[in-house]
Amino acid sequence: MTNVQVGVIGASGYVGAELIGILLNHPNVDVTKVSSGQNKGRLFSDLYPSYTGQFDQPFVDNETVIEASELLFICLPHGKSEALVKQCIDKGKKVIDVGADFRLDDLGLYEEWYGVESQFPDLHTSSVYGLPEMNREKIRETSLVANPGCYPTSILLGLYPAVSSKLVDMNTLVIDAKSGVTGAGKGLSDAVHFANKNEGFNAYKVGTHRHTPEIEEKLGDMGAGDVNVLFVPHLLPVNRGILSTLYVALAENVDAEKVHALYEAFYADEPFVTVLKKGNWPNISHVTHSNQCHIGLTVDERTNRLIIVSVIDNMQKGAAGQAVQNFNIMTNLKETEGLSMAAPSF
């Protein structure tokens, strides 16, 4: 089998860089070209010196990347992907859009939360939301995958078994999520100056984060109906990882044993979701640098609430890793190919 010729557009950002790291080790991939609007002409290894001598390609323009590739990963800010995707699809290329432009089916919601109007609405009917645990078969069939947001991935995986089994009262849902600093991207700001972030911790975008409608729409697809979720993100002084603590009232009288067994059964065949034994709780450090999602859960009998804790690496299962998982599905490769199954021990 010949390798898939793969290009990365927007490769100078953190997600692009992580993707390059995974793709270079993927046995069935040739990385053709990489582009960056701001860094055209510079070497990838000048921006990311760990690749010195390993990947010294210069950033080129988007067109060169598209021409050279069968499949494109696009890692651009919202509003910047749609026209490029159109161009790629028209040329018969496959696309995995790692940004936000194709995540929402409801284009009105997209416009409301992102302030951008879709120019190619038809394109959205063929795109598939790339959460493999939910849409594996559709991903296999499509040419255009919308890679999920980092927070939604951790939250949706944590809630999917309970929501699809109608175990919980969604009106009571509280989502308290905590992310590492790479989630804020490569841009410079006081908030990510080491001296400010180190030994600091804070909530931000309280109730207003753009991942909110994505969480709501996909929970709806999972069977939750119309829901308004309360979602509060926080910024941790670590490089990687998201831990989401999910609180929701049990809709009927279900005990901890039964819920736990349901979760275990639900994810028994999933290579990248691990339900921990009762009494064990996940740690961000147990999944960083891997494509794993670890889930712990219990029922608080005093308040009849289900508590679920879900952790992922925001750069892997929350972005680049999941993109490659989608790539493997779209190209009929082994779903785990080229992906890290377990985090380093420290």
Next chain:
Amino acid sequence: MTNVQVGVIGASGYVGAELIGILLNHPNVDVTKVSSGQNKGRLFSDLYPSYTGQFDQPFVDNETVIEASELLFICLPHGKSEALVKQCIDKGKKVIDVGADFRLDDLGLYEEWYGVESQFPDLHTSSVYGLPEMNREKIRETSLVANPGCYPTSILLGLYPAVSSKLVDMNTLVIDAKSGVTGAGKGLSDAVHFANKNEGFNAYKVGTHRHTPEIEEKLGDMGAGDVNVLFVPHLLPVNRGILSTLYVALAENVDAEKVHALYEAFYADEPFVTVLKKGNWPNISHVTHSNQCHIGLTVDERTNRLIIVSVIDNMQKGAAGQAVQNFNIMTNLKETEGLSMAAPSF
């Protein structure tokens, strides 16, 4: 005015050490003696080398500390204070118990959650829960203050205005709290090994933390009635600080403006509680090494929930700082004397 002769029992632990740091700079205090069960004979500065040449006293036994002092700070694990407090009170000394033995009025609850039976129940009728913002006048009159737990301090200060004004439906309360590592104390364990904790973050004691009944009882005292709270603590990879995110449904139709104004008015005269301007959110790093509590809040209109974020330094307002605040009140000193009003900028 002569200085108050103050001793510290259990001075080798983290809270004891922080207390020594504050007391040495307090203009109206002489530190007499310090004790430690495990470190008797060793120098304080051998355990805490930053005090080399500044406080080289050896740890002595408890009796020597008691004899030498008018007022005792006791920083011992639960179950270890009560008998010592009895001894001090019988000798006419004042006591600030920084541990858990006197925090709960309901001794049945204490026994249930801590597994220890009170030997001197009468002593508890005269003790006062040392949250100055709630009990300032009682603290002024008593000889025995029970210094609050770190999590309860951050949570109770965050909820006090809303609860006492009956603005919220307490059955919907969710408390998601995050603490720095010093909250786990000086003891060695895999959980606090640097290589495990660094770049890690996890929930622990989910729904089972011993501060739960303290939060519930004091919320009741504030006007909440009988409540079961859902409290989930997490352990941050920072040395100091607690950030509590509090979620609770508004009982009536109150808007963000009104709630915010209520909070500002409620704490207008408090030297150690700062309500942030709308749109600003507190950060652990803005209070560490100070006795401040910063509070930010908003109303999420989509879910009609009040969201309050409260931060303190677990070692200062959450332990040693608040103990000295109580000391100042009990001894008729200026309440802010010897305490840090503002965190260093970084």
Next chain:
Amino acid sequence: MTNVQVGVIGASGYVGAELIGILLNHPNVDVTKVSSGQNKGRLFSDLYPSYTGQFDQPFVDNETVIEASELLFICLPHGKSEALVKQCIDKGKKVIDVGADFRLDDLGLYEEWYGVESQFPDLHTSSVYGLPEMNREKIRETSLVANPGCYPTSILLGLYPAVSSKLVDMNTLVIDAKSGVTGAGKGLSDAVHFANKNEGFNAYKVGTHRHTPEIEEKLGDMGAGDVNVLFVPHLLPVNRGILSTLYVALAENVDAEKVHALYEAFYADEPFVTVLKKGNWPNISHVTHSNQCHIGLTVDERTNRLIIVSVIDNMQKGAAGQAVQNFNIMTNLKETEGLSMAAPSF
């Protein structure tokens, strides 16, 4: 005694902010006004939210600060102070220049390393290098103190006893220094992005750091003669602190005992320099948030080299703390007034 009316020029940078923190707690100081070129009109507490409600003054222009004050702290980049100092001195104000403009007596060296020509050379004859352990009496007499650089402070204090006693062969000196991130200042750059600096460590400006001529000139003043020093700084993933490891051959046959005794005697009366017991080594965390310098030393008999390790907090003894120490001396206050004698224990 009335308080000294003190103003801070360039108060929006890290050193300015640290200085404000110290001065607000100083019992003999009134902070009059603060200035910032870039942040005029903004509140100090908007930049440094830990001061919310404690110091909400707006930044004004330099002239307003000068008019309102008897003594000025100037915290500006090199080349920006000299003209302002001239203006202050002409008006009869005292000045502590925390920047680099007056540190070097040799104005040729200054021009060579900083690329800036002095406009008021006469002013330099009256300025005193503000290392109190070296120049205490001159500081007491002057109206203009040049506050030392952070690296030079840690290095000069580490070498002073050995150099002034002619114990060492200066041609063999190697200085390997490591600084926390605040040493790089408040400016944004990839190098101080949390995701880059966290878990990172590197050498920088190898052999070319501008503190090199300052170290050389002052070592000369201490008795070293003309020396070229080899100085390599590194950037630690911590907020504060400098640790300098100093390697130098013993000029004559001196043993570890004798050198250690010499160091202890040399610094016996210094309030802010602590020579550790033999076998103990200093840690950055033992001095951060204090004005202390801790020094450990030994002789490696296998190579006949003296090894000295010196630690300070770059923001305190390395900048703002030392500036206040100089202030205390210049204004005939107790030298330790308002300064932290010991670091918090954690």
Next chain:
Amino acid sequence: MTNVQVGVIGASGYVGAELIGILLNHPNVDVTKVSSGQNKGRLFSDLYPSYTGQFDQPFVDNETVIEASELLFICLPHGKSEALVKQCIDKGKKVIDVGADFRLDDLGLYEEWYGVESQFPDLHTSSVYGLPEMNREKIRETSLVANPGCYPTSILLGLYPAVSSKLVDMNTLVIDAKSGVTGAGKGLSDAVHFANKNEGFNAYKVGTHRHTPEIEEKLGDMGAGDVNVLFVPHLLPVNRGILSTLYVALAENVDAEKVHALYEAFYADEPFVTVLKKGNWPNISHVTHSNQCHIGLTVDERTNRLIIVSVIDNMQKGAAGQAVQNFNIMTNLKETEGLSMAAPSF
């Protein structure tokens, strides 16, 4: 080709755990069994939860591991390996000893520095010091490799070109090295308690570290003759990585260009050593989680000293990664097989 049947003795420590992580992803390896003296019967994934569902094997005894394997990695404290190695070799197995027992050819030195006497001196004549860049051909031929220490690896790679070319005066060598916390191992102590190590940095074992004779002996093998080196290690608040700063006088008049060209030529064909372009300096974060060594260098003309900075991941090129590199050589696999060529970007 059938996979090599590989066992790990002492797999519960940090080096063992890192090795398991690498071996599980190695395409030509089957991990047979793992042993641990203290953790027999426990699951590997109970100690290292990131392997939950991925490697849940119990720790067994050493004999079971040996019987099941063709090649053994032994990761035990000094003094614990030699007898086990004897047992393995007698049974015709190959061995890579990741501990210290076979690193020194001079058994007298071993006894002097480690306080342990060799029981099987003959065994040492056939062992090869496993620094592939130095001993590749010998490694290919032997059945017993002594994997180098972490500090020596970073230091020897940094000095090898200069020493073997006789460019430097070894009597002037100063080695200032800084290691991440995993270098101190899994054991609990105050020194690695998060609250102590976080924001801390210190020198330790100044001039007395056991890697000293290993550095000296191997430098001798490289052509340095008999040397006493001055080696001072420091402990960084990061999980991984060693940065060694090496200072040595140039023996003859060589300029920076020439030295740099020599280093580039020397390592041109080495897959795991990268000499950086002039003006670039390595960062620990550029090599962590990879088997790379990055080297930067310059000549300080003011002092005629060569300065070399060398970084590795102490757990990879400094331990487990280099062990697998040696494994690949010993088993005639591609030398880079299963190893990470480049660190993640963050």
